[in-house]
Amino acid sequence: MSTAALMPDQAGTTWRERLRGPGGRGVLGRLQSTGPAGIASACVIAVATFAAVFGTLLAPYNPVLANLSLAWVGPTGGHLLGYDVEGRDVLSRLLAGAPTSMLGPLAVVVLSMTAGTLLAIAAAWRRGAVDAVISSGLDIVFAFPGILLAVLATAVFGAGLPAATIALSIAYTPYVARVLRGAALKERSQAYVAALEVQGVSAPRICLRHIVPNMLPLIIAQATIMFGWAMVDLAAISFLGLGVQPPSPNWGVMISENQAGIMQGYPLPALTAGICIVVVVVAFNVLGERLLAEAGQ
Amino acid sequence: MTGAGQAAPPAEARPPGAGRLLEVERLTVRLRVEGVRRAVLRDVSLAIAPGEAVGLVGESGSGKSMTARAIGRLLPDGAQAEGTIRFHGQDVAALSGSDLRRYRSQVALIFQDPRAHTNPVRRIGDFMTEALRTNLGVPPGEAARRAVDMLAQVGIDDGARRLRQYPHQLSGGLLQRVMIATALLTEPRLLLADEPTTALDVTTQAEVMAILDELRRELHLGMLFITHDLELAAAICDRTAVMYAGQIVEVRSSAMLHSDPLHPYTAALAGARPDISRTAARLRAIPGRPLSAFEAPDDQCAFAPRCAHAQDACWEAAPDLVELDGGVSRCRRAATLRGRLAAGPEAAEPETAEPEAADA
Numbered sequence: 001m002s003t004a005a006l007m008p009d010q011a012g013t014t015w016r017e018r019l020r021g022p023g024g025r026g027v028l029g030r031l032q033s034t035g036p037a038g039i040a041s042a043c044v045i046a047v048a049t050f051a052a053v054f055g056t057l058l059a060p061y062n063p064v065l066a067n068l069s070l071a072w073v074g075p076t077g078g079h080l081l082g083y084d085v086e087g088r089d090v091l092s093r094l095l096a097g098a099p100t101s102m103l104g105p106l107a108v109v110v111l112s113m114t115a116g117t118l119l120a121i122a123a124a125w126r127r128g129a130v131d132a133v134i135s136s137g138l139d140i141v142f143a144f145p146g147i148l149l150a151v152l153a154t155a156v157f158g159a160g161l162p163a164a165t166i167a168l169s170i171a172y173t174p175y176v177a178r179v180l181r182g183a184a185l186k187e188r189s190q191a192y193v194a195a196l197e198v199q200g201v202s203a204p205r206i207c208l209r210h211i212v213p214n215m216l217p218l219i220i221a222q223a224t225i226m227f228g229w230a231m232v233d234l235a236a237i238s239f240l241g242l243g244v245q246p247p248s249p250n251w252g253v254m255i256s257e258n259q260a261g262i263m264q265g266y267p268l269p270a271l272t273a274g275i276c277i278v279v280v281v282v283a284f285n286v287l288g289e290r291l292l293a294e295a296g297q
Numbered sequence: 298m299t300g301a302g303q304a305a306p307p308a309e310a311r312p313p314g315a316g317r318l319l320e321v322e323r324l325t326v327r328l329r330v331e332g333v334r335r336a337v338l339r340d341v342s343l344a345i346a347p348g349e350a351v352g353l354v355g356e357s358g359s360g361k362s363m364t365a366r367a368i369g370r371l372l373p374d375g376a377q378a379e380g381t382i383r384f385h386g387q388d389v390a391a392l393s394g395s396d397l398r399r400y401r402s403q404v405a406l407i408f409q410d411p412r413a414h415t416n417p418v419r420r421i422g423d424f425m426t427e428a429l430r431t432n433l434g435v436p437p438g439e440a441a442r443r444a445v446d447m448l449a450q451v452g453i454d455d456g457a458r459r460l461r462q463y464p465h466q467l468s469g470g471l472l473q474r475v476m477i478a479t480a481l482l483t484e485p486r487l488l489l490a491d492e493p494t495t496a497l498d499v500t501t502q503a504e505v506m507a508i509l510d511e512l513r514r515e516l517h518l519g520m521l522f523i524t525h526d527l528e529l530a531a532a533i534c535d536r537t538a539v540m541y542a543g544q545i546v547e548v549r550s551s552a553m554l555h556s557d558p559l560h561p562y563t564a565a566l567a568g569a570r571p572d573i574s575r576t577a578a579r580l581r582a583i584p585g586r587p588l589s590a591f592e593a594p595d596d597q598c599a600f601a602p603r604c605a606h607a608q609d610a611c612w613e614a615a616p617d618l619v620e621l622d623g624g625v626s627r628c629r630r631a632a633t634l635r636g637r638l639a640a641g642p643e644a645a646e647p648e649t650a651e652p653e654a655a656d657a
Binding site: 214 | 374397400402404405408410415416417419431432483
């Protein structure tokens with residue numbers, strides 16, 4: 001906030017006070033009000049984020065070094081989760097796969113939230129014809145399932161994470177925009193917006209500095225839920241071989257590679273990757289729902 | 298505009314009356330209500346000279362706030378406005394983009410409910426200096442210093458601390474003073490005060506009014522003061538305009554409004570006020586109910602159904618504004634009734650006064 005620069009004397013404002021914000025509740029306080037399930041979810045997300053950032057460094061063995069003589073070997077002393085179909089260390093692959101598994105959904109969330117918020121605010125601010133065009137445009141995009149759009153994009157632009165990510169972002173934008181449009185309309189009609197208008201504050205400034213912060217609880221909740229969806233969709237795309245390309249480690253890729261093991265009595269490699277996805281997605285969904293309830297929507 | 302003097306049209310192109318601060322001429326505003334366009338303001342004309350305070354009084358729904366919103370270019374969507382509003386001779390309706398923003402920093406609005414009109418997630422300092430920083434390019438440190446000075450002028454001494462607080466940490470009276478300070482910070486020429494003290498309790502109201510009045514005189518601002526309170530308007534305004542059903546029914550110097558009203562409605566409003574020096578068994582109400590502007594018929598006097606002095610002519614055609622002794626009245630009988638209205642409720646025409654007296 002530019003208030004830091006604005007106020008010459010900041011002595012009275014501690015970082016704690018600033019963190020707590022106008023509601024008087026900090027990030028921790030807000031988290032606490034989501035209940036035990038919310039806190040547990042937040043812990044899971046924290047661990048997953050840690051793995052996503054440091055996973056490559058944490059991996060005890062080379063995640064792509066194959067040794068076919070060790071294929072399907074179960075857990076042993078130094079290899080807690082055993083070996084996969086090509087004899088690679090499963091734990092190392094899980095850890096090294098965390099970045100691609102988490103960053104893809106993050107990119108989808110950032111892109112679709114940004115686009116969705118901008119569209120929602122543009123529609124709410126201008127109303128009338130602009131709103132009608134944006135809303136019906138969103139309805140058209142709604143008609144395409146995200147995964148279909150992503151498969152189409154990879155078919156056109158080649159397999160890989162970028163094409164899939166961008167396609168999913170486009171497919172998710174209407175979901176974001178529709179929810180936020182309602183909130184933005186409500187905020188637009190607030191008296192303080194009129195007060196700012198009549199003070200001569202420019203429209204972009206009112207939107208970005210005043211309306212968006214007031215919608216933030218909803219935006220954060222929506223982003224959290226969106227992350228879970230994106231993760232499942234991107235894992236599915238990687239499973240289909242259209243996302244992250246083997247031998248690069250990725251949870252979706254790992255399920256795909258090791259699916260044969262499930263039938264052959266070596267379910268651990270595929271299962272652990274699947275569990276990772278499920279646990280992270282559930283954590284994001286639970287936290288998102290709780291935050292949404294908190295935001296009063 | 299003073300701030301944009303260079304950008305204003307050249308002198309020869311200026312319309313007459315450029316010396317006036319604000320001129321509203323024959324303003325009619327229609328809103329779409331359930332698919333039908335209905336007038337909420339009808340033929341409102343009003344002028345404010347630099348440094349002059351004009352009161353605007355009337356019942357709820359008479360169009361007071363709508364007038365202020367029209368001047369501030371804050372009309373709701375789909376509103377259709379006819380007539381002209383000129384500020385320093387410039388047509389306000391034609392302004393757009395940065396001209397409009399400049400106009401808005403020249404015209405400050407003070408709202409009735411300060412709580413609703415501040416963004417709850419922004420600090421007071423942020424709120425107060427936003428227009429200064431973004432419109433006038435004042436550096437943040439300088440803007441904060443000016444804000445603290447202005448807060449001191451409205452009687453808030455610990456301004457530096459207040460700037461760091463959030464709106465919810467301030468009481469209503471304090472917040473309204475912050476609003477007034479904010480409004481004055483951009484050095485406007487015209488103040489639109491829309492019932493600035495209605496949401497405050499009486500002692501706070503007196504304080505806030507005193508501050509507002511004093512600063513206005515000091516800074517030589519024009520002011521449009523909207524209120525329900527006829528006496529409050531009379532106390533602080535040079536002239537007072539009375540609105541009824543979306544029309545201005547009387548404009549008169551405040552000193553004369555009470556002693557010598559020109560419209561039966563004004564007289565009835567004054568008569569309906571309790572008087573501290575007199576014992577009254579019962580307050581004298583105006584019979585009937587206030588009319589919304591869109592209900593008012595076009596072909597008769599809007600006040601006729603409630604008027605103690607209505608005659609057949611009043612029901613037959615809508616009256617025009619008539620000038621009378623420095624005032625303006627929208628009553629065809631103004632000249633005849635003059636003096637009889639002034640004498641107070643006791644002198645009201647007996648045939649309507651009688652039944653009420655019997656009630657008491």
